[in-house]
Amino acid sequence: MSSTYILVAGDARISALVAAAPGATTAVVVGTRAVADAVATSGVGSVVWLGEPGDAPLEAFAGPVADLVAAAAPDVVLASTRPADRVLAGAVAARLGAPVHTMASKVEVHDGAAEVTRAVFGGIARQTLRTAGPVVVVVDGGTLGEGGSAPVEEVAAAPAPTVRVVETRAAERTQVDLGRAQRIVAVGRGLKAQEDVAVVEGLAAVLGAETACSRPLAEGVGWFTKDRYVGVTGQHVQPDLYVALGISGQLQHTVGARAAGTVVAVNTDASCPYFAEADYCVVGDLYAIAGALTDALR
Amino acid sequence: MKIAVAYKWAPNPQDAAVGADGSVDWSRAKPAVSEYDPVAVEVGRRLADATGAELVGLSVGGPDVASPMAKKAALSRGLDSAVVVADDALAGAGTTPTGRALAALVQRLGDVDLVLTGDSSVDAGAQMVPAVLAGALGWPALTDVVAVSGTAGDLTVERAHAGGSQVLHVTGPVVLAVAADAVVPRVPGMKDILSAGKKPTEEVPLADLAGWQTAPVEVVATAGPELKVRKGQVIDGADPAAAVTALVAALRADGVL
């Protein structure tokens, strides 16, 4: 039977990994005991916990995790796209000499060969790729899973001694889970000023929607927190309704919202790329349209 | 002492033509220094200036990585020199061979305790090469880095973390993936482009690198992107009230509202 190792760094939200895992699953957990315990009830077969991290960043456990996985020689290694999880996955891939697959939709093992179907080049095409040997697959982790009560084995590991956390500043704004939102109003660079975020929030409020954005609005200008940008390196969302205001529709953005039920794009530019991927293409000013739509739905 | 910056020479997939069968034609997509990598170069430049280190760009890929255009484009961003591996075997290489080849290049270069990378590459966008590179070197990696100060062996690193931030102290060699908004990179001027042509570049034969290969990956099927069929119904927004009435009616008819 095939076997899958799931790598977890400090965040037990791995339902999508558990669902995708072929064969028997073992989770390798870096982080607090509480995280290991939460992982144990998410449907995995067993849990290996590397001990309390203290003031070591979770990335400092990448070496021990790679040792452990290499010794177990699983067919598939899964990890979420969260930052520290990616570092663990990279160390494992380097050690195993295994290819890394992102944006994967299907992972199978046939006669010891791993077969992964994935989007490639940011989502312009799909490929099914076969490797005679282990593969590392990095995808959205999902939510908190439910199921079973796997045993937690502690294998205390020594983190790299050369990196230490000196100070942690908590989030100023609350974090959101866009993956579960049923309606999303997203905005891009068509928005002219930070105070205009209120226009977006007003429309979201009458729709009962979450607000989201394109990457430039979360970085640099920081009008939104980074967990609100949608796209290849951002959130992958699947709402019933996705309203994209003033977003041009570059591939790196649209790929994150392709699973949406209905897409409404509002853009002053009738030839913007988003219109090729939208159900309703409103050619107009986002301020005027968002305002009128808010009034109509109030 | 050297600080290395990994930069990728790659085209934007937005400009590639994709067949219905998933075949990708890159001929119209022009490669460039991958969008976020100049941010890493800029962070490295400032650190190198502050510490007197040499800033060396590293890139691996197909033959075009060694083209005068590619080298100039990279060097004009503020690098002191560049070392590249340009070989057909690395054209479009996956994350693991790329990360391992870069690691071998770092080892060959020597006297490097800090490798900076961008956040994600424009074509693969995996955000994984820095992690593989660090793993292959046996060094720790940190991502989402917004500020670095100090000298290699005694670095203070600030990074975005769970919506807030974290400050770390690093006393050994490390790979740092720089956040896309860490700094605003300089726009190279005429002077930078001209002086770039005179900066030293080295082309390392792939045969000089050991242990970069990985298990072969066989493409067993290709397909176009997973796209839902969209209505593509255009609504003229010149009269916002009328446009919204039409939109609301359509969304109600679809059962979305």
Ligand SMILES: Cc1cc2nc3c(=O)[nH]c(=O)nc-3n(C[C@H](O)[C@H](O)[C@H](O)COP(=O)(O)OP(=O)(O)OC[C@H]3O[C@@H](n4cnc5c(N)ncnc54)[C@H](O)[C@@H]3O)c2cc1C
């Ligand atoms: C490696 C990599 C990864 C990336 N990952 C992501 C990602 O995950 N998510 C992401 O979003 N981006 C990502 N990007 C960036 C992406 O390529 C685009 O640059 C970005 O999505 C553009 O954002 P935008 O559409 O808001 O801005 P622009 O492309 O500048 O578009 C603004 C749009 O607003 C319209 N507009 C202007 N004024 C108005 C108005 N008054 N009313 C209506 N419309 C108006 C304009 O016509 C234009 O179409 C990534 C890039 C790279 C290189």
Ligand SMILES: Nc1ncnc2c1ncn2[C@@H]1O[C@H](COP(=O)(O)O)[C@@H](O)[C@H]1O
């Ligand atoms: N072929 C390459 N040569 C040099 N650096 C690379 C290469 N590929 C990726 N990188 C670096 O790794 C970062 C992340 O790339 P990726 O994992 O492909 O998203 C990029 O921003 C670059 O700094």
